[in-house]
Amino acid sequence: MTGLMEWNMNMLWRFLVEVSTLAIVLYYTFMFLRGTRGWPVVIGFTLLLGATVLTRALNLEVLYSILQYFVTILGFAVLVIFQPELRRMLAELGNLPLFNTAREQRENIEVIVQTAERLSEARIGALIAIEQSIQLQDVVESGIIVDCEATPEMLETIFFPNNAIHDGGVIIKGDRIAYAACIFPLTQRQDLNKSLGTRHRAAIGLSEETDAVIVAVSEETGAISYAYKGHLVRGLSIEELRAFLTSVFIRSDKARGFIGRFRSWSAQRASPAAPAVTKAASKP
Numbered sequence: 001m002t003g004l005m006e007w008n009m010n011m012l013w014r015f016l017v018e019v020s021t022l023a024i025v026l027y028y029t030f031m032f033l034r035g036t037r038g039w040p041v042v043i044g045f046t047l048l049l050g051a052t053v054l055t056r057a058l059n060l061e062v063l064y065s066i067l068q069y070f071v072t073i074l075g076f077a078v079l080v081i082f083q084p085e086l087r088r089m090l091a092e093l094g095n096l097p098l099f100n101t102a103r104e105q106r107e108n109i110e111v112i113v114q115t116a117e118r119l120s121e122a123r124i125g126a127l128i129a130i131e132q133s134i135q136l137q138d139v140v141e142s143g144i145i146v147d148c149e150a151t152p153e154m155l156e157t158i159f160f161p162n163n164a165i166h167d168g169g170v171i172i173k174g175d176r177i178a179y180a181a182c183i184f185p186l187t188q189r190q191d192l193n194k195s196l197g198t199r200h201r202a203a204i205g206l207s208e209e210t211d212a213v214i215v216a217v218s219e220e221t222g223a224i225s226y227a228y229k230g231h232l233v234r235g236l237s238i239e240e241l242r243a244f245l246t247s248v249f250i251r252s253d254k255a256r257g258f259i260g261r262f263r264s265w266s267a268q269r270a271s272p273a274a275p276a277v278t279k280a281a282s283k284p
Contacts, residue, residue, distance in 0.1 A: 045074055102250055108175050109245045114152040116217055116224050117238050119159060125219030126159045127169035127184065127199050130249075134210040136171050136182075143171070143179035150177045169202065169214070185209055187230075200234070203227035213248055215241070 052067040112128060119126045129136055137143065144165055148154060150172050158180050159166050168181040184202035192201070203214040207227040214227040224241055225234040228248070236244070 048074065104175065105250045106246075108150065108172075109242065109249060111150050111152055111155075111175075112172075112215055112245060113238060113242045115155040116215055116241055118152055118156055119217045120222040120224050122156075123219060123222045124156070124159050124161065124217065125199060126155070126215070126217040127203060128155065128215045129169055129171050129182075129184065129206055130213045130215070131171055131173045131178070132211045132213070134212065136206070136210060136212055137179065139185060139206065139209050140169070140171070140179075141183040141185075142168070143182040146170075146177045146180045148177050150175055169206075184214075200225060200227070200232060204230060204232050207231070213245065 048067065049071060052064065052071050055064040055067060112130065115126070115128070129140075146158075154177060155170065157163065158170060158177070165181040169184050170177055171179040171182055185205040186198070186201045187205035187208060189204070192204070197218070197220075199216050199218070203216045203225070204227050206212060206214055208230040211229070216225045216227065217223070218225070223234060224236045224238070225232060226236065226241065226244060227233075228244075233244075
C-alpha cells in the first residue's frame with residue numbers, strides 16, 4: 001500500500017510539473033504573438049483545435065477525421081507563417097546586451113542621438129538599424145560594406161543628399177557602421193496610415209522581422225521616429241529618443257537575467273495591444 005501511494009504521488013508530481021511547464025510556455029507564446037500580424041491565425045487555429053476536441057468528445061467521427069486532418073496540416077503551416085515571430089522569440093530568449101559596458105553603451109547611444117539631431121535640423125532623411133542578436137544581413141537586400149567607426153560625422157556624410165550611398169538604410173553593429181545603402185523589407189500591414197512613407201514602412205518591416213531598433217529621420221519634416229518590435233513611434237524629441245535607446249540597450253543586472261527579461265517581456269505583452277504607429281506625447 002505504501003509503495004502504491006508513493007507511485008501515485010510521483011505520478012501526480014510529474015503530472016503537475018508537465019502541465020505547469022506547458023501552461024507557462026503557452027502563456028508566454030500567446031503573449032508574444034498577440035498584436036503581431038499572425039495573431040488572427042492564432043485565433044483561427046485555436047478555434048479549429050477547440051472544434052476538433054469537441055467533435056471527439058461528441059463522437060462525431062466524420063467531422064473529427066476532417067478537422068484532425070486540417071489541424072495536422074496547419075501544424076506544419078504555422079512554422080512557415082510564424083517564421084519571423086518564432087525567430088524573434090528565440091532571439092529574445094538568448095538576447096545579450098549589445099555593448100560590453102554601460103559606458104560604451106552610452107557612448108554609442110550618443111552617436112545615434114547626435115546623428116538624429118543633426119540630420120533632423122538639416123532635414124536630411126535617414127534610416128539607421130541597430131543590430132542586436134539577429135543578423136540583419138540575412139534579412140535585408142543588397143548593402144555596401146562600410147566597416148568603419150560609427151560617428152555622427154560619418155553617418156551624416158553617408159546620408160548627405162547626392163551621396164552615392166545615401167539611399168537605403170545603414171546597419172550598425174556595436175560601435176561600427178557595418179553596411180550602408182541597404183534595402184529593408186517593407187511591412188505588409190494594411191492598417192497603416194496611407195501617408196506613411198517608404199522609409200517608415202521599411203523601419204516597421206525590419207522591426208517585425210528582427211529584434212533591431214530602427215531610427216528614422218523624415219526628409220520632409222525632420223521628424224525623428226523609431227521602430228521596435230513592429231511598433232513605430234513618431235515625432236520624438238532628442239530627450240525622448242535618448243531615453244528610449246537607454247531603456248533598450250542599458251539594462252540593470254536584474255533585467256539582464258533570464259527571469260528579469262521574461263517579467264519585463266510578459267508585462268509589455270500582457271498590456272493591451274498598441275497601434276502600429278504612435279505619435280510621441282507632446283510637451284505642454
